Amino acid sequence: MAETAKCDVLIIGAGVMGCSCALRLLQKGLRVTLLERAVPGAESSAAAAGILGAQSEVAQAGPFLELCLASRALYRSFAQEITQISGVDVGYEDSGVLEVVTEPGEGRIAVSRAEWMMERGLRVEILDRSDARALEPALAEHILGANYYPDDHQVDPDKLGRGLTAAVASLGGSFLSGRTVTGLLSQGEHVSGVATAEGPLYAGAVVMAAGAWTTRLASLPSLRTTIKPMAGQIVQVESRPAFFRHVVYGYKGYIVPRRDGRVLLGSTLEDRGFDKAVTAEGLHRITGMGMSLVPGLAHCRFVTAWSGLRPATADGLPMLGGGPLTGLYFASGHYRNGILLAPVTAEVITDLVVDGHTRHSVAAFSPAG
Ligand SMILES: Cc1cc2nc3c(=O)[nH]c(=O)nc-3n(C[C@H](O)[C@H](O)[C@H](O)COP(=O)(O)OP(=O)(O)OC[C@H]3O[C@@H](n4cnc5c(N)ncnc54)[C@H](O)[C@@H]3O)c2cc1C
Numbered sequence: 001m002a003e004t005a006k007c008d009v010l011i012i013g014a015g016v017m018g019c020s021c022a023l024r025l026l027q028k029g030l031r032v033t034l035l036e037r038a039v040p041g042a043e044s045s046a047a048a049a050g051i052l053g054a055q056s057e058v059a060q061a062g063p064f065l066e067l068c069l070a071s072r073a074l075y076r077s078f079a080q081e082i083t084q085i086s087g088v089d090v091g092y093e094d095s096g097v098l099e100v101v102t103e104p105g106e107g108r109i110a111v112s113r114a115e116w117m118m119e120r121g122l123r124v125e126i127l128d129r130s131d132a133r134a135l136e137p138a139l140a141e142h143i144l145g146a147n148y149y150p151d152d153h154q155v156d157p158d159k160l161g162r163g164l165t166a167a168v169a170s171l172g173g174s175f176l177s178g179r180t181v182t183g184l185l186s187q188g189e190h191v192s193g194v195a196t197a198e199g200p201l202y203a204g205a206v207v208m209a210a211g212a213w214t215t216r217l218a219s220l221p222s223l224r225t226t227i228k229p230m231a232g233q234i235v236q237v238e239s240r241p242a243f244f245r246h247v248v249y250g251y252k253g254y255i256v257p258r259r260d261g262r263v264l265l266g267s268t269l270e271d272r273g274f275d276k277a278v279t280a281e282g283l284h285r286i287t288g289m290g291m292s293l294v295p296g297l298a299h300c301r302f303v304t305a306w307s308g309l310r311p312a313t314a315d316g317l318p319m320l321g322g323g324p325l326t327g328l329y330f331a332s333g334h335y336r337n338g339i340l341l342a343p344v345t346a347e348v349i350t351d352l353v354v355d356g357h358t359r360h361s362v363a364a365f366s367p368a369g
Helices: 016-027 063-086 104-119 129-135 157-170 211-216 280-293 295-299 335-355
Strands: 009-012 032-036 097-101 125-128 145-149 174-177 181-187 190-196 199-202 205-208 227-238 247-249 254-257 262-266 301-313 319-322 328-332
Touching (some): 009 190, 016 032, 016 063, 016 328, 016 335, 063 335, 097 129, 104 145, 125 129, 129 145, 157 335, 190 205, 211 227, 211 301, 211 328, 262 280, 280 295, 280 301, 319 335, 328 335
Parallel strands (some): 009 032, 032 174, 097 247, 205 328
Antiparallel strands (some): 097 145, 125 145, 181 190, 190 199, 227 301
């Protein structure tokens, strides 16, 4: 029997994107239902390292950089708000990121990156070996130098997902967990709801936030790009107490120290479909990279390892905004930066659903084909 959703907005997927959008839409007084195939927040969003790398992760100036900077600027208050509503500390830390150089070729790239960032007015310090090791004594002796990004920080994605889920529930958001959406429903040029194995659900607005699975749904209109999974493995070790503080971002991987002594080492970039296996080769590469940049990691206790599926678009840009059907919105395809981009994505989607326009420049990310 057909079910009429008692809501204004249906959100497909309850990862960091779906939950962040739900939070902001609920705060505008809309009734929101999240449809989640499995466990809210437990896919790519829980697998992430949590680097808020608006500078360390971005290759050039342009609309994507601006989106990342806008989201980074929102983060501190976003994290505080989630904690206030949910009672969950989401692990936001002002740790700064050191982009470490180990070869002369990397040094030239790092200097040219620093130059365009300074032209854009961003804070970056070019450090030689001794300055870099003075700032972060845990760094290996063989490093040549580093770019220091004092405004790139970190959050704990697992705690963020838990905090967001609790915040959405406490504001009255409804979770239908174990509910797989199979396709979109539309009437002419308007979205009318979604199809599920248990029957259709209807609402005036639908937000696509199904991560790496987004463009696998049936009956999608013509889109700008497709999304596929790009697997990444992470190794967690720990030292008590913590012995270094800065995120170390190398050209072959990164190391993220949490204040409580946990350390995350990542990651691989693997194009192997929806396979989330942790492999011996992945562990070997990641731990080797980590110990070469921070030798003290060799003495840390191994805790666990996991992998997740980044939602990667074919053209490298997120699918963010409304269209091609009226009432249809995309908050998907954020690839390596979905944790960073959650606050701005939620703001954009809420602006568009509520007001029909947003102060952010999102034309480059339009979902329409
Ligand atoms: C190893 C790794 C490290 C990363 N590190 C960082 C980092 O340091 N910084 C950063 O900013 N980003 C990082 N990312 C990227 C970030 O994790 C993702 O961009 C982000 O989590 C994507 O969020 P999402 O909500 O779109 O997807 P997901 O978290 O995957 O959520 C999508 C949800 O949709 C559900 N779903 C799918 N299909 C359906 C359906 N048909 N019906 C109902 N529900 C459905 C899924 O079960 C899932 O819960 C990393 C990712 C990985 C894998």
